[in-house]
Amino acid sequence: MSDRAGGARGVGDFMAAERARILAAATPERREQMRAAEGSARVIRAWSAVVAGTREAAHVSGVRYLPESNKLLVYADSEAMACELTMAREILRARMERAGASIDGFVIKVSRAEYQSPAQRAAAAAAGSAQDGRRGGSSAIGLTPEQESALDESVSPIADERLARALKNAMKASFEHEVTG
Numbered sequence: 001m002s003d004r005a006g007g008a009r010g011v012g013d014f015m016a017a018e019r020a021r022i023l024a025a026a027t028p029e030r031r032e033q034m035r036a037a038e039g040s041a042r043v044i045r046a047w048s049a050v051v052a053g054t055r056e057a058a059h060v061s062g063v064r065y066l067p068e069s070n071k072l073l074v075y076a077d078s079e080a081m082a083c084e085l086t087m088a089r090e091i092l093r094a095r096m097e098r099a100g101a102s103i104d105g106f107v108i109k110v111s112r113a114e115y116q117s118p119a120q121r122a123a124a125a126a127a128g129s130a131q132d133g134r135r136g137g138s139s140a141i142g143l144t145p146e147q148e149s150a151l152d153e154s155v156s157p158i159a160d161e162r163l164a165r166a167l168k169n170a171m172k173a174s175f176e177h178e179v180t181g
Helices: 011-025 028-051 079-087 089-098 118-135 145-155 161-180
Strands: 060-066 071-076 105-110
Touching: 011 028, 028 060, 028 071, 028 089, 071 079, 079 089, 079 105, 089 105, 145 161
Parallel strands: 071 105
Antiparallel strands: 060 071
16 A cells, blocks of 8 residues: 555556566576567567558468568568569568667568468459450450461471460460550
8 A cells, every 4th residue: 555655657667667677587598488478579560550541461371570680571462462572672671670670681481371361362362363354365455357367387396296386375465465455
């Protein structure tokens, strides 16, 4: 009761005193584990502060701090977002440093579908179907029989069937790009 009579104490004071008490009672190994956990939490808080409310946050399905390399493992929901995060990694790293967590870099991977949220899976499926529509098996504008024949004739000297088909598809896509672009 005498502590209360001495004046008001904030929660921060209580937390600091409790942390010091716990650390003092812990073994050296346990203290090191607790410090590592606090460092990991600091990195995750900084990441959350940096991406809060951004498009990147909506496309990240998980993060994990890798203390052995001092890097942040970031799981993106698509290859495109993984590329964007890779390009922005130095900007993100600098922002995290300003937020109180200095890391050496990022490891960016694409999440497996089962770890993505339903919204992320739906967005990835929509992006994939849009790309398939652009790349799809049938051409967007269609080639005339004469153009198809000319393409077949162009690739006929190639003995490898897969290579000939790939070259024909590339030539077809290039032609479509010239016509529609």
